[in-house]
Amino acid sequence: MKQYPRLVIAGTHSGVGKTTTTLAILAALRERGRQVQPFKAGPDFIDPSHHRAATGRPSRNLDGWMLGKDLNRSIFTRVAADADLSIIEGMMGLFDGSSPVNDIGSTAELAKQLEAPILLVVDGSAMARSAAAMVAGYARFDPALHVAGVLFNRVGSDGHYQLLKAAVEQETAVTPVGYLRPDVALSIPDRHLGLVMAMEQGDGQLYHRLAKAAMETIDLDRIEALAHSSGTLPEAMFPPVIESPGRTIRIGVAQDRAFCFYYPDNLELLEAAGAEIITFSPLHDDLLPDVEMLYLGGGYPELHSAALAENVAMRAVVKRFAERGGVIYAECGGLMYLMESIRDFDGCSHDMVGIFPAETAMQKPGLTLGYRTVECSRRSILGDVGVTIRGHEFHYSTLVARRPLQYACALRDAAGLSKGQDGLMKSNVLALYTHLHFASQPTIAASLVGSARCAAKPVSVSAWDPPGAEH
Structure with a gap:
């Protein structure tokens, strides 16, 4: 068994700001000197390109339906072994997957396979106490999950964040870890297949801006503490590689x-x-x-x-x-x-x-x-x-x-x-x-x-x- 500090970043729904939040945290942790291994839940080529640009490490895809528990764990433990911590960006909403009646293919399924705590991203732009009801619902929907923290996106001021934080702390055991302000300078343009690729972002200044924003309003010590709260996992079990004998x-x-x-x-x-x-x-x-x-x-x-x-x-x-x-x-x-x-x-x-x-x-x-x-x-x-x-x-x-x-x-x-x-x-x-x-x-x-x-x-x-x- 080995300790693999890890944290799943999940959203309440698509478009809530998971990728912006993930990239801000990845970039900020890198600027702290951490070796951060990124992962992406689900079949996706675009977000992982930004993960790599933010961390300097290739991002890996994990998927409950395509790969299953054993392969997901094998890929995760092999790649995460030399990292200080791992961040896994979810897909869609936390419980959205290939079926409306179970968690197959969802971020929730992957979090359970990896036994990883979850940081929930909530759009806090038009809420106060109602945020506590939302966070409580996500935290209690599946008792097998550990929704450990919440981060509010699109919050215009520290005063607004304090309202959201107080509500969540009063009604739930979920830890608020900060917020991100709405800022067009932190956004990535999109098109028909999703966000543009990292190679189209020019000099990489976007990731420095994201890191700066995270360091101003997110408690990165708590982010790292949540990741380190995860338990041990069996060390990497590599599936057999089928070689094709002959010359290269x-x-x-x-x-x-x-x-x-x-x-x-x-x-x-x-x-x-x-x-x-x-x-x-x-x-x-x-x-x-x-x-x-x-x-x-x-x-x-x-x-x-x-x-x-x-x-x-x-x-x-x-x-x-x-x-x-x-x-x-x-x-x-x-x-x-x-x-x-x-x-x-x-x-x-x-x-x-x-x-x-x-x-x-x-x-x-x-x-x-x-x-x-x-x-x-x-x-x-x-x-x-x-x-x-x-x-x-x-x-x-x-x-x-x-x-x-x-x-x-x-x-x-x-x-x-x-x-x-x-x-x-x-x-x-x-x-x-x-x-x-x-x-x-x-x-x-x-x-x-x-x-x-x-x-x-x-x-x-x-x-x-x-x-x-x-x-």
């Missing part, structure tokens, strides 16, 4: 503003299976690196579709890579890049790689969102028929086929209901709308690496450069 496989991972959605665990599992990760940019590079597999993650190709279309050289070499039998694994934004075109929100069509005869069209409203179980219905680079893996969908685009398409996977939601097919397949190319978490199926990383090893011998960069490509 170089995987080119698309990494830029158009393609930036990756779980760190996915990349690490590929490395453990025998891969070396090499990053490249479909936006800015003319050539592929010398690799035997491409991993095109999600992101914002729809926002950069004109620039992606203009990079004719990269589109051509990716297509040629596929035509020569190279293994390509793509998710969501990566899938969109492999289509013939993307039609953006303004209705303009932009040419893409053209491996699959289809267009992806942006539609708002038109959100597809939810947990997914992906089951292989035919053998592919993911594995044999019957292999299942969990993930989620989150996109505003729809697929418009121009000719028949071949699918490799069946799709179900969290309730087990069919959601049709996923996994467009052509030769050694597989493109899904679903973002997969490889830890939910330990054979996946080895299958991808093994497929790449079988498919190709090392080929020089110039060999992937088709004649006539523009540079």
Whole structure:
């Protein structure tokens, strides 16, 4: 057993200010000299990018539905082992998950799996004594949870905070730890998929402003005390890594503003299976690196579709890579890049790689969102028929086929209901709308690496450069 100081930051509902609060606390603790390990509850790539910018440490996703208790604990204890304390940002409201009648997939479920105390974030802007009723309700709703503290967001003055604090202390055993003032300088712009990514925040001054705000109005000593009040957990039990025997496989991972959605665990599992990760940019590079597999993650190709279309050289070499039998694994934004075109929100069509005869069209409203179980219905680079893996969908685009398409996977939601097919397949190319978490199926990383090893011998960069490509 080992002590892992930890604290879950949960909100009463979406939009209450969990991310702003979390980032302020993370940044302030870092400025105090603490090694803080951030985590994010649920399937999310955006908030973790800000966690990393605020702490200097990669943030990890934990999810009750996708991963389950044992994997969540394994990931948590392994990554938190060298940290002074860990902060876990929740998702949506504390009790919101994949079902309205239980806590599966919720922040509450994760807090129980980690046996972690909870800091509740409440929008205090238009309340006084009523705040005590709200805090009491959340604290007593599930006796298995320990709602240890409360922080009020959007509080305009210390006088207002003192009213809220007095009410909560009179009616509950929950500890008020401070407040944050409303301040546009602390906000992060958002768009159709949520907040903008950390890489778009420029010089990082936002996180210094957040730290300063936290140090002025939040009792950070109490925050640390709450984290240290958590009990011990069994030390990390690492799940078996399934290796793919043979030489190291170089995987080119698309990494830029158009393609930036990756779980760190996915990349690490590929490395453990025998891969070396090499990053490249479909936006800015003319050539592929010398690799035997491409991993095109999600992101914002729809926002950069004109620039992606203009990079004719990269589109051509990716297509040629596929035509020569190279293994390509793509998710969501990566899938969109492999289509013939993307039609953006303004209705303009932009040419893409053209491996699959289809267009992806942006539609708002038109959100597809939810947990997914992906089951292989035919053998592919993911594995044999019957292999299942969990993930989620989150996109505003729809697929418009121009000719028949071949699918490799069946799709179900969290309730087990069919959601049709996923996994467009052509030769050694597989493109899904679903973002997969490889830890939910330990054979996946080895299958991808093994497929790449079988498919190709090392080929020089110039060999992937088709004649006539523009540079």
